[in-house]
Amino acid sequence: MRKNAIVITSLLLTGSLLLSACANNSNNESSSANNAAAGSNSTKVEATTAPEIVPAGALSEPFTATDLSKLPAVAQKRTDTIIVGLTDPSGAFTPYFQQSGYDGNVSSLLYASLVTVDDKGVPTPELAESWDVSDDQLTYTFHLRKDLKFSDGSPLTADDVAFTWTIQYDKSYDGSSQLPSLNVKGGKAYKEGTSPTVEGIKVIDPQTISATLEQPNATALVQLGSNVLSKAYYGKDYRIGNLEYIKKLHEKPLGDGPYKLEKFIPGQEVRFVANENYFKGKPKTEHFIYKTTEGDVWQFVETGEVDYASFSATDENIEKLKALGFVNIIPYTPSTYGYLQVNLKHEQLKDKLVRQAIVYGLDRQSIYVDAAQGAGSIANIPASPISWSYTEEGINPYKYDPEKAKQLLDEAGWTVGAGGIREKDGKPLSIHYLGSKSKNTDIFIAVAKENFEALGIEFQPEVFADFNSLVSKVEGGDYDLVSFSTSMLTDPSDGFMQFFDGEITDYDNPKFLELYNKALATTDIEARKAVYKELYQLFNDELPIIFTSYKKTVYAYNGRIENLSVSPFIGLAGSLPTWSLK
DSSP states (O other): OOBSSEEOSOOSTTSOOOSSOOOSSTTOOOOOOOOOSTTOOSOOOOGGGOOOOOOBTTBOSOBOOSOGGGSOHHHHTOSSEEEEEOOOOOSOOSTTSOSBHHHHHHHHHHOOBSEEEOTTSOEEESSEEEEEEOTTSOEEEEEEOTTOBOTTSOBOOHHHHHHHHHHTTSTTOOSOOSGGGGOBTTHHHHHHTSOSSOTTEEEEETTEEEEEBSSOOTTHHHHHTSBOOOHHHHSTTOBTTBOGGGGGGTTSOOOOSSEEEEEEETTTEEEEEEOTTOTTOSOSSSEEEEEOOOOOHHHHHHTTSOSEEEEEOOHHHHHHHHHHSSEEEEEEOOSOOEEEEEOTTSHHHHSHHHHHHHHHHSOHIIIIIITTTTSEEEOOSSSOTTSTTOOOTTOOOOOOOHHHHHHHHHHTTOEEOGGGOEEETTEEOEEEEEEESSHHHHHHHHHHHHHHHHHTOEEEEEEESSHHHHHHHHHTTOOSEEEEEEOOOSSGGGGGGGGTSSSOOOOOOHHHHHHHHHHHSOOOHHHHHHHHHHHHHHHHHHOSEEEEEEEOEEEEEETTEESOOOBTTTBTTTTGGGOEEO
Protein backbone atom coordinates (compact mmCIF):
# COMPACT_ATOMS: atom_id res chain seq x y z
CA MET A 1 0.00 0.00 0.00
CA ARG A 2 1.22 3.46 -0.87
CA LYS A 3 0.16 6.66 0.84
CA ASN A 4 0.53 8.63 -2.37
CA ALA A 5 -2.92 10.02 -2.95
CA ILE A 6 -3.52 10.48 0.73
CA VAL A 7 -2.09 12.88 3.27
CA ILE A 8 -2.29 12.69 7.00
CA THR A 9 -4.69 15.21 8.48
CA SER A 10 -2.03 17.51 9.94
CA LEU A 11 0.55 18.68 7.44
CA LEU A 12 2.51 21.88 7.78
CA LEU A 13 4.24 21.37 11.07
CA THR A 14 0.96 21.68 12.97
CA GLY A 15 -0.84 23.29 10.05
CA SER A 16 -2.10 21.90 6.76
CA LEU A 17 0.08 23.03 3.87
CA LEU A 18 -0.64 21.67 0.42
CA LEU A 19 1.77 23.21 -2.06
CA SER A 20 0.47 20.91 -4.73
CA ALA A 21 -2.04 18.16 -4.96
CA CYS A 22 0.08 15.92 -2.80
CA ALA A 23 -1.25 13.19 -4.90
CA ASN A 24 0.07 9.95 -6.29
CA ASN A 25 2.48 10.55 -9.12
CA SER A 26 3.41 13.95 -10.27
CA ASN A 27 0.96 16.75 -10.42
CA ASN A 28 -2.09 14.62 -10.11
CA GLU A 29 -4.04 17.73 -9.59
CA SER A 30 -5.47 15.35 -11.16
CA SER A 31 -8.20 13.86 -13.18
CA SER A 32 -10.14 16.71 -14.65
CA ALA A 33 -12.72 15.80 -17.23
CA ASN A 34 -12.29 18.87 -19.38
CA ASN A 35 -10.76 19.29 -22.79
CA ALA A 36 -10.51 23.05 -22.84
CA ALA A 37 -7.38 24.92 -23.79
CA ALA A 38 -5.68 26.59 -26.70
CA GLY A 39 -5.82 24.42 -29.77
CA SER A 40 -8.19 21.82 -28.39
CA ASN A 41 -11.39 20.66 -30.01
CA SER A 42 -14.36 18.46 -29.17
CA THR A 43 -14.47 20.31 -25.88
CA LYS A 44 -16.89 20.34 -22.97
CA VAL A 45 -15.72 22.77 -20.31
CA GLU A 46 -17.35 21.47 -17.16
CA ALA A 47 -15.31 22.83 -14.28
CA THR A 48 -16.19 26.43 -15.09
CA THR A 49 -19.38 25.78 -13.15
CA ALA A 50 -17.46 25.17 -9.94
CA PRO A 51 -18.51 27.53 -7.15
CA GLU A 52 -16.26 30.21 -5.74
CA ILE A 53 -13.97 29.43 -2.83
CA VAL A 54 -15.97 29.31 0.38
CA PRO A 55 -14.95 31.96 2.94
CA ALA A 56 -12.95 30.49 5.80
CA GLY A 57 -14.25 31.24 9.24
CA ALA A 58 -14.30 34.91 10.18
CA LEU A 59 -12.17 36.05 7.23
CA SER A 60 -13.99 36.42 3.92
CA GLU A 61 -11.32 38.31 1.95
CA PRO A 62 -7.52 38.60 1.97
CA PHE A 63 -5.88 40.67 4.71
CA THR A 64 -2.76 42.71 3.97
CA ALA A 65 0.12 43.13 6.43
CA THR A 66 -0.14 46.41 8.32
CA ASP A 67 3.43 46.92 9.56
CA LEU A 68 6.32 45.16 7.80
CA SER A 69 8.78 46.83 10.17
CA LYS A 70 7.71 44.17 12.68
CA LEU A 71 9.12 41.43 10.45
CA PRO A 72 11.75 39.54 12.49
CA ALA A 73 15.36 40.29 11.60
CA VAL A 74 16.07 36.69 10.61
CA ALA A 75 13.41 36.96 7.88
CA GLN A 76 14.52 40.42 6.78
CA LYS A 77 18.02 39.10 6.14
CA ARG A 78 16.74 36.48 3.68
CA THR A 79 16.98 38.26 0.36
CA ASP A 80 16.97 35.31 -2.05
CA THR A 81 15.40 32.47 -0.05
CA ILE A 82 11.83 31.54 0.91
CA ILE A 83 11.18 28.94 3.60
CA VAL A 84 8.02 26.87 4.02
CA GLY A 85 7.28 24.15 6.56
CA LEU A 86 6.46 20.59 5.52
CA THR A 87 6.15 17.24 7.26
CA ASP A 88 9.25 15.17 6.57
CA PRO A 89 9.14 13.46 3.14
CA SER A 90 10.55 9.98 2.58
CA GLY A 91 12.94 10.94 -0.21
CA ALA A 92 11.12 9.24 -3.10
CA PHE A 93 11.09 12.27 -5.39
CA THR A 94 10.33 10.52 -8.68
CA PRO A 95 6.77 11.11 -9.93
CA TYR A 96 4.68 7.94 -10.27
CA PHE A 97 6.87 6.19 -7.68
CA GLN A 98 6.31 8.32 -4.59
CA GLN A 99 5.67 7.05 -1.10
CA SER A 100 3.64 9.93 0.32
CA GLY A 101 1.97 13.22 -0.45
CA TYR A 102 4.93 14.98 1.14
CA ASP A 103 7.18 13.50 -1.54
CA GLY A 104 4.64 14.89 -3.99
CA ASN A 105 5.06 18.37 -2.53
CA VAL A 106 8.78 18.12 -3.26
CA SER A 107 8.40 16.78 -6.79
CA SER A 108 5.79 19.44 -7.62
CA LEU A 109 8.66 21.93 -7.65
CA LEU A 110 10.99 19.66 -9.61
CA TYR A 111 8.68 18.65 -12.46
CA ALA A 112 6.27 20.39 -14.80
CA SER A 113 3.36 18.69 -16.51
CA LEU A 114 1.98 18.68 -20.03
CA VAL A 115 -1.32 20.05 -18.72
CA THR A 116 -2.20 21.85 -15.50
CA VAL A 117 -5.48 23.29 -14.22
CA ASP A 118 -6.49 26.83 -13.36
CA ASP A 119 -8.32 28.04 -10.25
CA LYS A 120 -11.61 26.83 -11.71
CA GLY A 121 -10.27 23.34 -12.35
CA VAL A 122 -10.15 23.89 -16.12
CA PRO A 123 -7.14 22.27 -17.89
CA THR A 124 -4.65 24.79 -19.23
CA PRO A 125 -1.44 24.37 -21.24
CA GLU A 126 1.90 23.86 -19.55
CA LEU A 127 4.61 21.85 -21.36
CA ALA A 128 2.03 21.15 -24.05
CA GLU A 129 1.04 24.40 -25.76
CA SER A 130 -2.14 22.80 -27.11
CA TRP A 131 -3.90 19.50 -27.72
CA ASP A 132 -6.57 17.94 -29.89
CA VAL A 133 -9.19 15.40 -28.94
CA SER A 134 -10.77 13.22 -31.62
CA ASP A 135 -14.51 13.33 -32.19
CA ASP A 136 -14.90 9.87 -30.65
CA GLN A 137 -13.06 11.04 -27.51
CA LEU A 138 -10.49 8.25 -27.86
CA THR A 139 -7.36 9.91 -29.28
CA TYR A 140 -5.52 12.71 -27.48
CA THR A 141 -2.79 14.50 -29.43
CA PHE A 142 -0.43 16.80 -27.53
CA HIS A 143 1.64 19.52 -29.20
CA LEU A 144 4.72 20.28 -27.10
CA ARG A 145 6.31 23.69 -26.88
CA LYS A 146 9.54 24.11 -28.81
CA ASP A 147 12.95 24.00 -27.14
CA LEU A 148 11.81 22.41 -23.89
CA LYS A 149 14.65 21.28 -21.63
CA PHE A 150 15.21 19.23 -18.53
CA SER A 151 17.10 20.93 -15.71
CA ASP A 152 20.45 19.58 -16.97
CA GLY A 153 19.91 21.28 -20.31
CA SER A 154 19.04 18.11 -22.25
CA PRO A 155 16.08 18.36 -24.67
CA LEU A 156 12.57 17.27 -23.68
CA THR A 157 10.72 15.71 -26.60
CA ALA A 158 7.80 13.44 -27.41
CA ASP A 159 10.09 10.43 -26.88
CA ASP A 160 10.30 11.34 -23.19
CA VAL A 161 6.52 11.52 -22.96
CA ALA A 162 6.20 8.14 -24.69
CA PHE A 163 8.69 6.61 -22.24
CA THR A 164 6.81 8.09 -19.27
CA TRP A 165 3.49 6.64 -20.43
CA THR A 166 4.96 3.30 -21.45
CA ILE A 167 6.68 2.34 -18.21
CA GLN A 168 3.40 2.75 -16.34
CA TYR A 169 2.14 -0.24 -18.33
CA ASP A 170 5.20 -2.31 -17.45
CA LYS A 171 4.33 -5.45 -15.52
CA SER A 172 6.76 -4.46 -12.77
CA TYR A 173 5.23 -1.02 -12.23
CA ASP A 174 3.83 -0.91 -8.69
CA GLY A 175 3.20 2.80 -8.25
CA SER A 176 -0.19 4.38 -7.75
CA SER A 177 -0.60 6.28 -11.01
CA GLN A 178 -4.08 6.07 -12.46
CA LEU A 179 -2.85 6.33 -16.04
CA PRO A 180 -2.96 2.54 -16.57
CA SER A 181 -6.67 2.67 -15.77
CA LEU A 182 -7.18 4.76 -18.91
CA ASN A 183 -6.65 1.57 -20.91
CA VAL A 184 -4.45 3.00 -23.64
CA LYS A 185 -4.73 0.71 -26.65
CA GLY A 186 -2.11 -2.03 -26.43
CA GLY A 187 -1.27 -1.31 -22.80
CA LYS A 188 -2.52 -4.70 -21.65
CA ALA A 189 -0.49 -6.52 -24.33
CA TYR A 190 2.65 -4.65 -23.29
CA LYS A 191 2.07 -5.51 -19.66
CA GLU A 192 1.54 -9.16 -20.52
CA GLY A 193 4.69 -9.23 -22.63
CA THR A 194 2.95 -10.04 -25.91
CA SER A 195 3.91 -6.72 -27.52
CA PRO A 196 7.25 -4.84 -27.43
CA THR A 197 5.46 -1.47 -27.48
CA VAL A 198 2.19 0.12 -26.41
CA GLU A 199 0.27 0.26 -29.68
CA GLY A 200 -1.83 3.29 -28.79
CA ILE A 201 1.17 5.54 -28.07
CA LYS A 202 2.40 7.27 -31.23
CA VAL A 203 5.34 9.66 -31.51
CA ILE A 204 4.43 11.77 -34.53
CA ASP A 205 7.42 14.10 -34.41
CA PRO A 206 9.69 15.50 -31.66
CA GLN A 207 6.98 17.96 -30.57
CA THR A 208 3.87 15.84 -31.20
CA ILE A 209 2.58 12.69 -29.52
CA SER A 210 -0.77 10.95 -29.31
CA ALA A 211 -2.42 8.30 -27.17
CA THR A 212 -5.46 6.30 -28.21
CA LEU A 213 -7.74 4.78 -25.58
CA GLU A 214 -9.79 1.61 -25.73
CA GLN A 215 -12.81 3.55 -24.44
CA PRO A 216 -13.62 7.17 -23.51
CA ASN A 217 -12.46 8.36 -20.09
CA ALA A 218 -13.32 11.78 -18.70
CA THR A 219 -10.04 12.00 -16.78
CA ALA A 220 -7.78 11.21 -19.74
CA LEU A 221 -6.62 14.72 -20.58
CA VAL A 222 -4.99 15.50 -17.24
CA GLN A 223 -3.94 11.90 -16.55
CA LEU A 224 -2.02 11.81 -19.83
CA GLY A 225 -0.97 15.41 -19.28
CA SER A 226 0.94 14.72 -16.08
CA ASN A 227 4.71 14.96 -15.39
CA VAL A 228 7.34 13.93 -17.91
CA LEU A 229 10.37 11.80 -17.06
CA SER A 230 13.64 12.01 -18.98
CA LYS A 231 14.08 8.88 -21.08
CA ALA A 232 17.84 9.43 -21.23
CA TYR A 233 18.09 9.59 -17.44
CA TYR A 234 15.29 7.40 -16.08
CA GLY A 235 15.25 5.03 -19.05
CA LYS A 236 18.97 4.43 -19.38
CA ASP A 237 18.81 1.12 -17.52
CA TYR A 238 15.24 0.21 -18.42
CA ARG A 239 14.46 -3.36 -19.32
CA ILE A 240 10.91 -4.57 -19.79
CA GLY A 241 9.76 -6.15 -16.53
CA ASN A 242 12.34 -4.41 -14.36
CA LEU A 243 11.75 -0.96 -12.88
CA GLU A 244 13.51 -1.62 -9.59
CA TYR A 245 16.53 0.45 -10.68
CA ILE A 246 14.50 3.68 -10.60
CA LYS A 247 14.45 3.56 -6.79
CA LYS A 248 18.17 4.35 -6.87
CA LEU A 249 17.39 7.62 -8.63
CA HIS A 250 14.71 8.85 -6.24
CA GLU A 251 16.97 11.19 -4.27
CA LYS A 252 18.78 12.41 -7.41
CA PRO A 253 15.84 13.63 -9.48
CA LEU A 254 16.18 15.16 -12.94
CA GLY A 255 13.15 17.26 -13.69
CA ASP A 256 11.90 20.13 -15.79
CA GLY A 257 10.11 22.20 -13.18
CA PRO A 258 10.89 25.59 -11.67
CA TYR A 259 13.44 24.29 -9.19
CA LYS A 260 16.23 21.73 -8.92
CA LEU A 261 16.98 19.68 -5.82
CA GLU A 262 20.06 21.04 -4.10
CA LYS A 263 20.10 18.88 -0.97
CA PHE A 264 17.80 16.68 1.08
CA ILE A 265 18.60 16.42 4.78
CA PRO A 266 16.09 13.92 6.29
CA GLY A 267 14.37 15.30 9.36
CA GLN A 268 15.61 18.83 8.71
CA GLU A 269 15.07 20.33 5.30
CA VAL A 270 14.83 20.03 1.53
CA ARG A 271 16.82 22.66 -0.33
CA PHE A 272 16.03 23.82 -3.86
CA VAL A 273 17.77 26.14 -6.31
CA ALA A 274 16.11 27.89 -9.25
CA ASN A 275 16.16 26.04 -12.57
CA GLU A 276 17.65 28.28 -15.25
CA ASN A 277 16.22 25.95 -17.92
CA TYR A 278 12.61 26.21 -16.75
CA PHE A 279 10.39 26.81 -19.77
CA LYS A 280 8.66 29.81 -18.19
CA GLY A 281 11.98 31.36 -17.26
CA LYS A 282 14.10 31.11 -14.16
CA PRO A 283 12.04 31.63 -10.96
CA LYS A 284 12.35 35.05 -9.38
CA THR A 285 13.54 33.68 -6.03
CA GLU A 286 16.85 31.81 -6.27
CA HIS A 287 16.44 29.48 -3.29
CA PHE A 288 13.50 27.68 -1.75
CA ILE A 289 13.58 25.51 1.39
CA TYR A 290 11.16 23.09 2.93
CA LYS A 291 11.79 23.17 6.66
CA THR A 292 10.89 19.66 7.82
CA THR A 293 11.82 19.86 11.49
CA GLU A 294 8.67 19.36 13.58
CA GLY A 295 7.74 22.12 15.97
CA ASP A 296 5.29 24.82 16.97
CA VAL A 297 4.04 26.55 13.82
CA TRP A 298 3.27 29.74 15.76
CA GLN A 299 6.83 29.87 16.97
CA PHE A 300 8.23 29.48 13.47
CA VAL A 301 6.00 32.21 12.06
CA GLU A 302 6.53 34.65 14.93
CA THR A 303 10.32 34.26 14.87
CA GLY A 304 10.49 34.47 11.07
CA GLU A 305 11.92 30.96 10.66
CA VAL A 306 9.28 30.15 8.06
CA ASP A 307 7.65 32.51 5.57
CA TYR A 308 4.37 30.68 5.09
CA ALA A 309 2.06 28.67 7.33
CA SER A 310 -1.48 27.37 7.56
CA PHE A 311 -3.88 27.70 10.49
CA SER A 312 -7.43 26.72 11.32
CA ALA A 313 -9.70 29.62 10.48
CA THR A 314 -10.79 30.39 14.03
CA ASP A 315 -11.49 33.93 15.24
CA GLU A 316 -8.67 33.54 17.74
CA ASN A 317 -6.09 32.48 15.13
CA ILE A 318 -7.11 35.20 12.69
CA GLU A 319 -6.88 37.95 15.32
CA LYS A 320 -3.48 36.69 16.51
CA LEU A 321 -2.20 36.67 12.94
CA LYS A 322 -3.47 40.17 12.27
CA ALA A 323 -1.75 41.36 15.44
CA LEU A 324 1.64 40.19 14.16
CA GLY A 325 1.51 43.01 11.64
CA PHE A 326 3.94 41.50 9.13
CA VAL A 327 1.85 38.72 7.57
CA ASN A 328 -0.68 38.67 4.76
CA ILE A 329 -3.64 36.35 5.33
CA ILE A 330 -5.69 34.42 2.77
CA PRO A 331 -8.95 32.61 3.62
CA TYR A 332 -9.05 29.19 2.02
CA THR A 333 -11.28 26.13 1.78
CA PRO A 334 -9.38 23.36 -0.02
CA SER A 335 -10.91 20.77 -2.34
CA THR A 336 -10.31 17.97 0.17
CA TYR A 337 -12.20 15.92 2.73
CA GLY A 338 -11.19 14.12 5.90
CA TYR A 339 -12.11 10.54 6.66
CA LEU A 340 -11.44 7.52 8.80
CA GLN A 341 -10.05 4.65 6.76
CA VAL A 342 -11.78 1.43 7.80
CA ASN A 343 -9.99 -1.91 7.89
CA LEU A 344 -12.57 -3.93 5.99
CA LYS A 345 -10.56 -7.11 6.55
CA HIS A 346 -11.63 -7.13 10.19
CA GLU A 347 -14.80 -9.08 10.79
CA GLN A 348 -16.63 -6.54 12.97
CA LEU A 349 -16.15 -3.78 10.39
CA LYS A 350 -17.36 -5.80 7.42
CA ASP A 351 -20.91 -5.23 8.66
CA LYS A 352 -22.44 -2.01 7.31
CA LEU A 353 -24.61 -1.71 10.42
CA VAL A 354 -21.51 -1.50 12.62
CA ARG A 355 -19.96 1.18 10.41
CA GLN A 356 -23.20 3.17 10.48
CA ALA A 357 -23.38 2.78 14.26
CA ILE A 358 -19.87 4.20 14.58
CA VAL A 359 -20.88 7.31 12.62
CA TYR A 360 -24.11 7.83 14.56
CA GLY A 361 -22.27 7.25 17.83
CA LEU A 362 -19.31 9.56 17.12
CA ASP A 363 -19.89 13.21 18.01
CA ARG A 364 -18.32 14.62 14.86
CA GLN A 365 -19.78 18.07 15.51
CA SER A 366 -17.82 18.37 18.76
CA ILE A 367 -14.62 16.94 17.27
CA TYR A 368 -14.41 18.70 13.91
CA VAL A 369 -16.51 21.86 14.28
CA ASP A 370 -16.89 22.94 17.90
CA ALA A 371 -13.33 22.05 18.94
CA ALA A 372 -12.09 23.88 15.84
CA GLN A 373 -14.09 26.97 16.86
CA GLY A 374 -16.16 26.67 13.70
CA ALA A 375 -13.18 26.27 11.36
CA GLY A 376 -14.63 23.13 9.83
CA SER A 377 -17.83 21.40 8.78
CA ILE A 378 -19.08 17.81 8.69
CA ALA A 379 -18.44 15.65 5.62
CA ASN A 380 -20.81 12.92 4.52
CA ILE A 381 -19.71 12.22 0.94
CA PRO A 382 -16.36 11.84 -0.89
CA ALA A 383 -16.41 15.35 -2.39
CA SER A 384 -15.67 18.88 -1.25
CA PRO A 385 -18.41 21.55 -1.05
CA ILE A 386 -16.53 23.52 -3.73
CA SER A 387 -16.83 20.66 -6.24
CA TRP A 388 -19.31 21.03 -9.10
CA SER A 389 -20.52 17.51 -8.26
CA TYR A 390 -21.28 18.20 -4.60
CA THR A 391 -24.82 17.45 -3.44
CA GLU A 392 -26.74 16.92 -0.22
CA GLU A 393 -29.78 15.48 -1.97
CA GLY A 394 -30.61 12.06 -0.57
CA ILE A 395 -27.62 12.22 1.78
CA ASN A 396 -27.95 11.04 5.39
CA PRO A 397 -26.28 13.65 7.66
CA TYR A 398 -25.74 11.04 10.42
CA LYS A 399 -26.37 13.53 13.18
CA TYR A 400 -25.03 12.41 16.55
CA ASP A 401 -27.52 9.86 17.91
CA PRO A 402 -26.11 7.39 20.46
CA GLU A 403 -29.46 5.61 20.82
CA LYS A 404 -29.65 4.99 17.08
CA ALA A 405 -26.07 3.68 17.23
CA LYS A 406 -26.96 1.26 20.02
CA GLN A 407 -30.00 0.06 18.08
CA LEU A 408 -27.86 -0.70 15.02
CA LEU A 409 -25.30 -2.58 17.11
CA ASP A 410 -28.12 -4.63 18.63
CA GLU A 411 -29.39 -5.43 15.13
CA ALA A 412 -25.89 -6.49 14.13
CA GLY A 413 -25.84 -9.01 16.98
CA TRP A 414 -23.44 -7.20 19.30
CA THR A 415 -24.85 -7.49 22.80
CA VAL A 416 -23.57 -5.89 25.97
CA GLY A 417 -21.52 -8.32 28.00
CA ALA A 418 -19.50 -8.31 31.19
CA GLY A 419 -17.85 -5.01 31.94
CA GLY A 420 -20.19 -3.18 29.58
CA ILE A 421 -18.32 -4.20 26.41
CA ARG A 422 -20.41 -5.61 23.58
CA GLU A 423 -19.68 -9.14 22.42
CA LYS A 424 -20.55 -11.42 19.52
CA ASP A 425 -19.59 -15.06 19.18
CA GLY A 426 -17.46 -14.67 22.28
CA LYS A 427 -15.39 -11.80 20.87
CA PRO A 428 -15.44 -8.25 22.28
CA LEU A 429 -16.22 -5.29 20.03
CA SER A 430 -13.05 -3.23 20.00
CA ILE A 431 -11.65 -0.44 17.83
CA HIS A 432 -7.89 -0.02 17.38
CA TYR A 433 -7.44 3.57 16.20
CA LEU A 434 -4.30 5.10 14.66
CA GLY A 435 -3.57 8.81 14.53
CA SER A 436 -0.72 11.28 14.17
CA LYS A 437 0.58 13.31 17.07
CA SER A 438 -1.39 16.56 17.06
CA LYS A 439 -3.92 18.60 18.99
CA ASN A 440 -6.62 17.36 16.60
CA THR A 441 -5.78 13.74 17.39
CA ASP A 442 -5.89 14.47 21.11
CA ILE A 443 -9.38 15.93 20.70
CA PHE A 444 -10.55 12.97 18.62
CA ILE A 445 -9.28 10.44 21.13
CA ALA A 446 -10.83 12.24 24.10
CA VAL A 447 -14.28 12.46 22.49
CA ALA A 448 -14.19 9.07 20.78
CA LYS A 449 -13.15 7.33 24.00
CA GLU A 450 -16.20 8.72 25.78
CA ASN A 451 -18.54 8.09 22.82
CA PHE A 452 -17.44 4.51 22.23
CA GLU A 453 -17.50 3.65 25.92
CA ALA A 454 -21.15 4.75 26.02
CA LEU A 455 -21.89 2.41 23.12
CA GLY A 456 -20.09 -0.55 24.69
CA ILE A 457 -17.14 -0.43 22.29
CA GLU A 458 -13.62 -0.94 23.60
CA PHE A 459 -11.43 1.88 22.25
CA GLN A 460 -7.67 1.39 21.79
CA PRO A 461 -5.93 4.50 20.41
CA GLU A 462 -2.34 4.52 19.18
CA VAL A 463 -0.55 7.75 18.29
CA PHE A 464 2.50 8.13 16.03
CA ALA A 465 5.03 10.95 16.11
CA ASP A 466 5.69 10.86 12.38
CA PHE A 467 3.75 10.11 9.22
CA ASN A 468 6.02 7.38 7.84
CA SER A 469 5.73 5.32 11.03
CA LEU A 470 1.96 5.56 10.89
CA VAL A 471 1.94 4.43 7.25
CA SER A 472 4.11 1.42 8.11
CA LYS A 473 1.60 0.42 10.78
CA VAL A 474 -1.29 0.76 8.34
CA GLU A 475 0.57 -1.29 5.74
CA GLY A 476 0.92 -4.06 8.31
CA GLY A 477 -2.86 -4.15 8.69
CA ASP A 478 -2.82 -3.82 12.48
CA TYR A 479 -5.59 -1.24 12.85
CA ASP A 480 -9.35 -0.74 12.66
CA LEU A 481 -9.63 2.98 11.98
CA VAL A 482 -7.02 5.55 10.93
CA SER A 483 -7.40 9.29 10.34
CA PHE A 484 -6.53 10.63 6.90
CA SER A 485 -7.39 13.47 4.58
CA THR A 486 -7.41 13.35 0.81
CA SER A 487 -5.11 15.28 -1.44
CA MET A 488 -6.63 18.09 -3.45
CA LEU A 489 -9.42 16.83 -5.68
CA THR A 490 -9.96 18.28 -9.14
CA ASP A 491 -12.32 15.79 -10.72
CA PRO A 492 -15.03 13.98 -8.70
CA SER A 493 -13.41 10.66 -9.58
CA ASP A 494 -10.40 11.71 -7.48
CA GLY A 495 -12.51 11.33 -4.36
CA PHE A 496 -12.52 7.55 -4.88
CA MET A 497 -8.82 7.07 -5.64
CA GLN A 498 -8.01 5.21 -2.44
CA PHE A 499 -10.16 2.34 -3.75
CA PHE A 500 -8.00 1.99 -6.85
CA ASP A 501 -4.44 2.88 -5.84
CA GLY A 502 -3.86 0.09 -3.35
CA GLU A 503 -4.93 1.95 -0.23
CA ILE A 504 -8.25 0.11 0.22
CA THR A 505 -8.53 -3.31 -1.38
CA ASP A 506 -11.44 -4.99 0.39
CA TYR A 507 -14.47 -3.05 -0.79
CA ASP A 508 -16.07 -5.33 -3.36
CA ASN A 509 -19.24 -3.82 -4.72
CA PRO A 510 -20.15 -4.29 -8.42
CA LYS A 511 -22.60 -1.35 -8.23
CA PHE A 512 -19.77 0.96 -7.17
CA LEU A 513 -17.62 -0.09 -10.13
CA GLU A 514 -20.55 0.19 -12.51
CA LEU A 515 -21.34 3.75 -11.46
CA TYR A 516 -17.69 4.80 -11.24
CA ASN A 517 -17.00 3.65 -14.80
CA LYS A 518 -20.24 5.13 -16.06
CA ALA A 519 -19.24 8.54 -14.71
CA LEU A 520 -15.90 8.33 -16.53
CA ALA A 521 -17.40 7.26 -19.84
CA THR A 522 -18.75 10.72 -20.69
CA THR A 523 -17.54 14.30 -20.55
CA ASP A 524 -21.09 15.69 -20.33
CA ILE A 525 -21.24 17.48 -16.99
CA GLU A 526 -24.95 17.03 -16.35
CA ALA A 527 -24.76 13.31 -17.07
CA ARG A 528 -21.78 12.99 -14.75
CA LYS A 529 -23.50 14.97 -11.98
CA ALA A 530 -26.41 12.53 -12.04
CA VAL A 531 -24.11 9.51 -11.76
CA TYR A 532 -22.03 11.03 -8.98
CA LYS A 533 -25.19 11.78 -7.02
CA GLU A 534 -25.93 8.04 -7.11
CA LEU A 535 -22.36 7.24 -6.11
CA TYR A 536 -22.44 9.66 -3.20
CA GLN A 537 -25.73 8.21 -1.98
CA LEU A 538 -24.25 4.70 -2.22
CA PHE A 539 -21.14 5.60 -0.22
CA ASN A 540 -23.14 7.61 2.26
CA ASP A 541 -25.16 4.48 2.98
CA GLU A 542 -22.47 1.80 2.84
CA LEU A 543 -19.66 3.83 4.43
CA PRO A 544 -16.66 1.85 3.14
CA ILE A 545 -14.83 4.82 4.66
CA ILE A 546 -16.19 7.04 7.42
CA PHE A 547 -16.41 10.67 6.35
CA THR A 548 -15.38 13.21 8.96
CA SER A 549 -14.89 16.82 7.96
CA TYR A 550 -14.06 19.67 5.63
CA LYS A 551 -11.47 22.18 6.78
CA LYS A 552 -11.64 25.93 6.77
CA THR A 553 -8.18 27.40 6.92
CA VAL A 554 -6.21 30.58 6.51
CA TYR A 555 -2.78 30.90 5.01
CA ALA A 556 -0.45 33.44 6.58
CA TYR A 557 2.71 34.50 4.79
CA ASN A 558 5.54 37.00 5.02
CA GLY A 559 4.24 40.35 3.77
CA ARG A 560 7.36 40.79 1.64
CA ILE A 561 6.35 37.90 -0.63
CA GLU A 562 4.73 39.15 -3.82
CA ASN A 563 2.69 37.29 -6.47
CA LEU A 564 1.55 34.53 -4.11
CA SER A 565 -1.81 32.97 -4.90
CA VAL A 566 -3.57 29.77 -3.87
CA SER A 567 -5.59 27.49 -6.14
CA PRO A 568 -8.21 25.23 -4.55
CA PHE A 569 -7.04 22.50 -6.91
CA ILE A 570 -3.23 22.77 -7.11
CA GLY A 571 -2.44 24.86 -4.05
CA LEU A 572 0.60 27.11 -4.42
CA ALA A 573 2.47 25.15 -7.08
CA GLY A 574 1.09 27.28 -9.88
CA SER A 575 2.21 30.62 -8.48
CA LEU A 576 5.46 29.62 -6.73
CA PRO A 577 7.78 30.32 -9.71
CA THR A 578 6.66 33.97 -9.68
CA TRP A 579 7.09 34.55 -5.95
CA SER A 580 9.50 37.36 -5.17
CA LEU A 581 10.72 39.15 -2.07
CA LYS A 582 10.23 42.90 -2.07
